[in-house]
Amino acid sequence: MTVKLMQGNEACVAGALKAGMKFYAGYPITPSTEIAELSAEELPKVGGKFIQMEDEIAGIAATLGGSLAGLKSMTATSGPGFSLKQENIGYGIITETPCVIVNVQRSGPSTGLPTSPAQGDIMQARWGTHGDHSIIVLYPSSVKEIYYTTIRAFNLAEKYRTPVILLLDEIIGHMREKIEIPENDDVEIIDRKKPTCSPSEYKAFKVQDGDVVPEMAAFGEGYRYHVTGLVHDETGFPSGNELVADKLLNRLIDKIENNKEDIVTYEEYMLDDADIAIVSFGSIARSAKSAVDSLRSQGYKVGLFRPITIWPSAEDQLEELGKKMKKIFVVELNAGQYFLEVDRIAGKHTKVNKYGKINGDIITPDEIVAVVKEDQNA
Amino acid sequence: MKRWELRFSGAGGQGLITGGIILAEAAILDGKNALQSQSYGPEARGGASKAEVIISDEEISFPKVGRCDLLLSLTQLSCDKYLETLKPGGILVIDDSVVTPERDDIKIFSIPILSTATTKLGKPMVANIIALGAIHSITSIVSQESLQKAVLSRVPKGTEELNKVALKEGYELVK
Numbered sequence: 001m002t003v004k005l006m007q008g009n010e011a012c013v014a015g016a017l018k019a020g021m022k023f024y025a026g027y028p029i030t031p032s033t034e035i036a037e038l039s040a041e042e043l044p045k046v047g048g049k050f051i052q053m054e055d056e057i058a059g060i061a062a063t064l065g066g067s068l069a070g071l072k073s074m075t076a077t078s079g080p081g082f083s084l085k086q087e088n089i090g091y092g093i094i095t096e097t098p099c100v101i102v103n104v105q106r107s108g109p110s111t112g113l114p115t116s117p118a119q120g121d122i123m124q125a126r127w128g129t130h131g132d133h134s135i136i137v138l139y140p141s142s143v144k145e146i147y148y149t150t151i152r153a154f155n156l157a158e159k160y161r162t163p164v165i166l167l168l169d170e171i172i173g174h175m176r177e178k179i180e181i182p183e184n185d186d187v188e189i190i191d192r193k194k195p196t197c198s199p200s201e202y203k204a205f206k207v208q209d210g211d212v213v214p215e216m217a218a219f220g221e222g223y224r225y226h227v228t229g230l231v232h233d234e235t236g237f238p239s240g241n242e243l244v245a246d247k248l249l250n251r252l253i254d255k256i257e258n259n260k261e262d263i264v265t266y267e268e269y270m271l272d273d274a275d276i277a278i279v280s281f282g283s284i285a286r287s288a289k290s291a292v293d294s295l296r297s298q299g300y301k302v303g304l305f306r307p308i309t310i311w312p313s314a315e316d317q318l319e320e321l322g323k324k325m326k327k328i329f330v331v332e333l334n335a336g337q338y339f340l341e342v343d344r345i346a347g348k349h350t351k352v353n354k355y356g357k358i359n360g361d362i363i364t365p366d367e368i369v370a371v372v373k374e375d376q377n378a
Numbered sequence: 379m380k381r382w383e384l385r386f387s388g389a390g391g392q393g394l395i396t397g398g399i400i401l402a403e404a405a406i407l408d409g410k411n412a413l414q415s416q417s418y419g420p421e422a423r424g425g426a427s428k429a430e431v432i433i434s435d436e437e438i439s440f441p442k443v444g445r446c447d448l449l450l451s452l453t454q455l456s457c458d459k460y461l462e463t464l465k466p467g468g469i470l471v472i473d474d475s476v477v478t479p480e481r482d483d484i485k486i487f488s489i490p491i492l493s494t495a496t497t498k499l500g501k502p503m504v505a506n507i508i509a510l511g512a513i514h515s516i517t518s519i520v521s522q523e524s525l526q527k528a529v530l531s532r533v534p535k536g537t538e539e540l541n542k543v544a545l546k547e548g549y550e551l552v553k
Contacts, residue, residue, distance in 0.1 A: 005403045005412060175441050176399060176414040178406050283441065290440040365440050 002181045008173045009034035011143045012102060012166070013042060014181075015150030016074050020189060021100075022048040023066030026059035026075040030114050031170040032104035035076035056081040060088040060101065067099045068227060070218025072154055076102035080111055082121055082128070089163050090129035091229045093252060096205070096213060098157035098192060100150070102166045104173040105282075107360050116360030117170035119282055119333040123340075125165045126311045132249060134256040136160065136263055137311040139167040141285045143177040148187065149308065155190040156263060160255055161213040167310065169333070171283035171362060192216045199223045205248075206234040212255050257312060264309045266317060270296060271303030276372065277321055279305045279342050280331040284363050288331050291368035302372060313341050322346025327375065331355045331368055381434040382519055383443040386509070387460045388452030390427040393506035398429030400528045401510060405433040407524035413438045426456040433519060448517065450509055451476055452491060469516060471509065487516060489551040495544070504544035507533075511548015522549075 006014070012035055016024075024039040040050040048071070053059045059075045066073035077085060082103045092099055105121050107113035121128075125137045136156050140149035150166060157164040195202050195215040204225035205214050214234075217223030226236035231245045239245070256263065270292055271277060280288035285306045295302040305321055307314055318341075321328065328346055330339040330353070339354035346352055355371050357363055384401070386394040395416050402412035413432045430443035449464040450471045451457035457476045464470055466483040473491045489512055495505040507529055514525055526545060533541045 003406060005399065005406055005414065171415070171441060174415065176402060177438070177441070178411055178413075286439045286441055293439070362442055364442070364444065 001183055004179060005176050006143050006179045007034060007176045008143050008146050008168060009104065010038055011147040011179060012076070012150045012168065012173075013038040015147040016100065016154065017042055017046060018147075018185070018187065018189075019151040019154035020072045020191070021074050021154065022046070022071040023050075023063070023073040024048070024075065025051045025053050025062030025066060025073070026077065027053055027056045027081065029056070029078045029081045031106055031173050032076045032078045032081075032102060032168075034173075035102060035104070039074070056084040057088065060085040060092075060099075063099050063101075064088060064092050064095070064097045067097045068095075068219050070221070072098070072158070074100040074102065074154075076104065078104045079106045079108050079114065082124065086124075086128040086130075089135075089165075090131060090133065092163035093129065093133050093135065094229055094231075094248075095227050096161040096216075096252070097163070097227075098154075098161050098216075099163050100153045100157055100166055101163055102150075102168060105167060105169040107358070113360040115170070117283065117333060117362060118358065118360070119169055119284060120335075120337070120358070121167065122310060122332070122334065122337040125167060132253065134253045135165065135311055136162060136256060136309070137165045137167060138308060139281045139310045140308060141172065141282055141306065143172070143175070144179045145308070146172065147179060147181065151187055151189070155188065158190045158192045159212075160259070160263075161192065161216060162252075162256065167282065169282050194218070195223060203234045204236045205232060207251070212259065260312050260315070264312060264314045264317075266308055266314050267304075267306040269304040269306065271305060271321075274301045274303035275324075275326045276300065276302045276376070277305050277325045277328045278302065278331055278368065278372075279307070279318075279321075279328060279338070281307050281310060281338070284331055284333050287363050287365050288368055290365035291372070294365060294369050295372055298373075300372065300376065307338075310338070313345070315345055318342055318345040319349070322349035322352075325350050328352045329355055329368075329372060329375075331363060331371075333357055333363060381432065381436070381438070382448070382517075383446045384431045384433070384448045384450070384513075384519075385428055385443055385446040385460060385463060386431070386450045386506075387426060387428040387456035388450075389456070392427070392452055393503060394427055394450075394452075395429040396532060397506035397510055398431045400507075400525075400532050401513070401520065402431050402433070403532070404520040404524040404528035405431075407527055408520050410435055410520075411438050413441055415441055415443070426453070426459045428456070428460065448513065450513065452505065452509070471513060471516065487512070487552060491548075491551070494547050494551065499540070499544060499547065501540060501544075504541060507541050507544040508548040508551065511545040512551045513548075515549050515552040
């Protein structure tokens with residue numbers, strides 16, 4: 001058992017290496033820079049490669065290339081860097097190229113408050129790239145959870161052949177906290193399924209019976225195929241046929257939306273007998289957890305619902321929450337982004353309030369306690 | 379053990395963040411929970427810099443230090459800036475070059491941390507280690523054994539003996 005003090009960004013790299021990351025391409029930006037620095041230091045030790053590209057766009061482009069060449073690949077960024085990556089996130093989605101994109105959120109828009117925390121990219125992570133698509137977005141809340149969620153991000157990327165976005169924020173990315181990693185950590189590691197047919201029979205985008213995604217050959221292994229951001233048929237070559245487009249684009253959405261049971265994870269805290277729920281994630285969920293403890297000690301029946309998978313959302317669970325709770329507060333370090341999703345789902349059954357902040361300050365437990373009490377005593 | 383919240387303040391380059399990391403690592407060696415956070419940006423170079431540590435037997439949810447139980451200030455600027463964040467009944471540890479503030483609701487230890495490092499040991503960079511020794515003598519927040527182990531695993535190779543001496547000087551500054 002390794003017990004040590006570890007920084008959040010450091011745990012992300014440790015998790016990525018455990019998952020089998022062999023390639024990192026990116027461009028450093030606060031507060032994500034430690035992820036690049038540590039990847040540069042550690043990847044050569046495991047036979048991997050690190051490359052600093054000329055900007056964030058090139059960073060994700062090379063990440064996708066590394067993955068097509070067969071290596072588990074990652075890039076990390078923040079703020080304006082995440083904006084720059086959006087086009088190629090879409091390219092990764094339509095070409096079904098597994099990779100992990102870490103966004104250590106900071107205050108925006110634009111260069112905003114570069115060293116201040118925010119949770120302002122919740123909707124950008126979902127809809128930042130253009131066109132209809134689905135996407136997997138994960139958001140851990142502690143250093144230990146960053147380690148395991150990064151492993152999971154790689155696993156889901158490989159399993160569903162899709163870019164996975166790992167959201168962190170300045171607070172959990174930079175803080176150091178105790179982490180325990182078992183010596184023989186037999187955590188599941190998933191690798192993409194490779195073709196078993198001969199190269200001449202290989203159809204790069206054909207889903208075999210019983211599979212969710214096509215088998216993926218690595219470039220350089222003799223399986224030649226075409227990769228394009230255009231709508232393509234099973235061979236990978238472009239097609240303008242509406243049936244082909246319908247089949248491909250719906251398959252890309254369905255492979256995620258139809259597997260929510262496998263993808264969606266969350267934590268419930270003190271919800272069993274609660275009639276008030278707080279929905280919160282990432283660093284701010286830690287404030288919310290303290291607030292729940294404090295409100296409980298004052299007699300309020302409050303609990304916390306913490307989505308770890310942000311997208312796709314925990315639709316069934318949020319619907320149940322709406323039916324059970326008299327009130328739901330969505331507490332997030334933005335002007336009310338996830339509130340829109342929670343209100344869409346739970347708002348049919350109960351009143352959903354939002355509480356947020358966009359001035360670069362953290363939300364404290366005392367603030368949340370005051371918000372709930374003011375509402376309840378009104 | 380209650381939840382201890384400590385704020386180390388001074389000037390950028392005084393090793394306060396390293397000091398915070400060492401204290402948190404010592405607490406973990408003692409089997410406790412510990413969390414360390416720091417400020418970034420303009421504050422991290424020159425001006426008033428700070429590192430924050432939370433130590434507890436229980437789970438640490440909220441990761442930030444608000445009103446602290448112990449404030450270390452190595453410079454006048456940082457003491458002026460952060461004094462109001464020290465809880466009533468809290469402990470203030472200041473370098474003796476800092477003017478002792480007028481607050482009668484706290485315990486104040488004014489000790490020669492910087493001059494011990496610079497004049498007695500001839501190494502200004504060990505001020506943070508001397509401060510950790512003094513804080514240990516005042517609070518016993520971590521065990522002496524864990525503190526020394528944590529110091530020795532963080533400092534550069536070849537400076538182990540110097541840092542052991544610095545720690546001892548710190549222990550003896552407060553008796």
